[in-house]
Amino acid sequence: MATQYDRIEPPLARFIARQNIFFTATATGDSRINLSPRSTDALRVLDDNRVCYLDLTGSGSETSAHLLADGRMTIMLCSFQGPPMILRLYGRARSLFHGTPEYAERLAASYDGEAPLGARQIVELTADLVQTSCGYAVPLFSHEGERDVLTRWAMGKGAEGLVAYRAEKNAVSLDGLPTGMPA
Template sequence: MAKQFPRIEPAHAEFIGRQRIFFTASATAESRVNVSPREASALRLLGPNAVCYLDQTGSGAETAAHLRADGRPTIMVCAFEGPPLILRLYGRGQSLPRGTAGYAALLADHYGEEPPGARQIVRLEIDLVQTSCGYGVPLFAPMGERPNLRRWAEAKGEAGLIAYRAEKNTRSLDGLPALPAGV
């Protein structure tokens, strides 16, 4: 049975901290729905009603475009080990592209060193937390993190990443503006 909360409770924060992956979903009224897996180490709790995650360069920028146009992402965390549980965070989000003051402040306060390929920090102001049973989520054993994205970003170098993002990340699949060129 689903339960709803106005904020992240301490037990929710503990649960989030134990997970190895989370998922983001976003859309606009007219766009495709985007769902993306994310490395849990990128997610930070900023308080009972706010989280952020450091986003890496990818082949698209759907989340950034959807946040600019609509601002309603959902973050889902589910247990693949231990007791079953699904936790969803709903609210209003914003993209803080690399090079902006908001990005720099969150990076310094919550991440320290910028990893190769970082392109934005997504911040979510939470207005609803929902949990559900998770009984249908299968059990998985983690095998480790993949080094591919870091190696790819390091090989591209700063100039190569800026050029790649200018080509691949300025518009969404549906043609919506996403990240600014030069990020």
Template sequence: MAKRFAQLEPHHRDFIARQHLFFTASAASEGRVNVSPRGTDSFRVLSDNAAFFLDRTGSGNETAAHLLADGRLTIMFCAFEGPPLILRLYGRGRVIARGSAEYGDLLAEHFGGEEPLGARQMTRIDFDLVQTSCGYGVPLLDYRDERPQMDGWAKAKGPDGIRDYWAEKNLVSMDGLPTGLLEA
């Protein structure tokens, strides 16, 4: 049975801290719905109703485009180990541009000022609904490790190559919506 909460409770924060993976879901008023997996090493809770994640370069930039077009964002965590649970955060998101003062402040406070190679932007969600459900249908899986390919790819590209990649692959969504990347 699903349960709804107006904000994160301490047991929700504990659950989030134990996860290795989360998913983002976003959409514009028309076009495709996007769901993206992300590692929780980039996720930080700011308050009972706000969180953000450091977004690294990917093959597309759909979430950013959808947030500019519509703003709706859902973040979902699933327990793949331990007791079953699904937790969703429903709210409005916005992109925090790389190089902005807000980006720098969050990077300093929550990541010790360490920016991984390939960091593209940050995404903030302000949520008004936390929903949990049983998660009985989620399989049990064992976590082994993080994949090294993203770091290797970014290192091989270098800062200039990453910027060129953004210009080629990350400026518009698959539906032709602007992402706002490189506009600051």
């Protein structure tokens, strides 16, 4: 039932645009596997093989550590409404950290230069395999809206507090791998 593509075909890009959530998975050969849910508000299809998402400050930064050490990432989207489908983007990714020229360029090109206070990086994936599968067993869910808890938390910390938090909590992974995040 799976179909493989060498690029993000236009119907798949439209599928991505209709979803409300996606999941990222990363690991190294010796680390724990990290799997994280993310809002598609921050996801952008850049071209036939590249996507990016704006990543907000969180309790850890496993993705950054895994990308620095290994580079592999899978992004998965699945339809919780409408026709069933699962879409996976397999490839290699990199972190564009807040405060770097690459981050500023991608932010300007893909997010109109606007980022929420808690933004810490943009993750850019280059897909070498795009795969769809049926999604027949994915349950139906209704989307109620986005949570504002992380936004309110970031506002409470403020810009300087977020820098200090990232230095304390986001410098290494659960497995002690460096994230490469600037202090």
